[in-house]
Amino acid sequence: MELKNRLTPYIILALFPICIFTQLPLQLILPYFLIVLAITLVAEEGRINYGVLEQSGIPVVEPTLFLGSEPDYHRRVQHLVDIERFKKYGPIWGSYVGRAPHIFITDPELIRLIFVKDSSSHFENRQDYEFGCALMNEVMEFKKGEEWRVLRDFLSPLFTTSKINHMSQVIGSCAKEFASDLKSECDKNGRVKVDCRIRLTTSLIDMFAQTTLGVRMEDRKDPRNLFAQALRMMMHGEEEMNFIYTLSLSFPILQKLTPIYGEGIALLDSTFRNVIKKRIAGGCCSSTAHNDFLDFICCLWKRVEKGEFQELGFTQTTVLSQCVLFFLGGYDTMASTLCHLLWNMATHPEEQEEMYEELKRALANHPKGEEIDHELIHDSNIPFISACIYETLRLQPSLYRPERICGNDWNHEGLSIKKGTVVIIPTWAANRNPKFYPDEPEKFKPERLIPENNEYIDPYAFTSFGFGPRNCIGKRFACESMKLFACHIVRNFRVELREDSVLEYKPGSPIVVAFNPLYLDFVKRNKKVSFFTER
């Protein structure tokens, strides 16, 4: 940044007293200068990285005096901002998010270079986060270097094909139960109003409890269930962001002073702790063990207790944090995608009917009878339904800004990225790039992602699960679960818009897309329509 711009606020502050000096009593001048000095130091702290992006050779969103380029971060829906910026600046731009310089990239080749090719040498980690809460600070997603590698290697075997096949049965029975619960709530016309996000998050949390911990949620049908509420609180699903959050982006010390995670933390800590202790008492890490997520976690717990991983600073909290991560990383992203899928179905009735017809055909040809299971939901059996899910993931990805922090200065064809710069894929913008989705990229058109068509699409233009060694570890688990839930819903219901149906995003949501309650009508299939209502 030019020196003249850098000095502007101080010049203003210095000139101000000159105008009023003559009227000020002498004893007020010293406090005045101390205040000016304090403001200057604070402002300079917020502006500490100004100038870095301007050297990169890309368009930069003009920063404000000391709140970066996003002084109203908490009031704007960031993924929609990204779409606007893509239209304004093109495939790459810079912005100071608070004090941190960010570069937003949408070009598939650049994404490949940064997220895959030069990942280990230059872009291994995410930026530092301080949640003011140990349970969140220790999750693998925000760990760095060796600590991240050890945890990732430890958890990856949970997502092998055979493990997912194994979990598929449990996921399927949760999806079936989701549909049958709603059926039992339908009125005499076979219709029920559904608050999609609440219903899906509650059901998915119960599904995670079963697949990862081998337990069921008590009063699982009740959205006020305390465990579910604690998890929802962690995702800020029900809370508005305020100016303090925006301020903390420029002055990270505030993140420590105003922790954003409340009472829910203690409940999660004690729940996971109890489940782990119970499983250890019952036997794990042996040939008779369950061989599931909880067993993996218990083995890690025992090794930490024995003093292993001391050099990495792992504690019992580190282990508990990975349980939190699996719930948080999984339930909300999937609920968000399924809500968007339901919205897309309700607003595209023809596509919805095509999904239903395809499912009927697949079930009729299924060697195992009319059972929705792991084999049935293979893409080759339900290509259109799968394409509807992928198209939803393309248009409305739940994690809207996968990121890496630049660990060493990096240069490529005139683009220079300085150490400490955060590189972001703005997924909502990248997935709408008309160069790679030429046929009305803003529209829901599932046929473009049917297997025989999608081979022409650059894999780095579909950014919803991130890329490289730190891509989404739960991608296959998520696709399996979402297909099972989608099939059970499509088989049993037609989803329809109501008068109060709106898809309205909440501003300022960090990390995951948040929206106001989405109400849709679920109408039972195969029910004779009644033209009369009872008096």
Ligand code: HEM
């Ligand atoms: C629709 C569902 C989902 C979407 C759209 C999604 C998306 C993402 C994205 C974009 C990232 C960042 C990738 C990157 O930076 O390159 C990520 C990371 C991650 N996801 Fe997912 N995810 C989903 C479901 C899940 C599920 C079900 C789980 C766990 C069971 C999960 C666990 C994780 C974890 C642990 C990470 C951090 C990986 C690391 O840093 O090594 N996600 N996810």
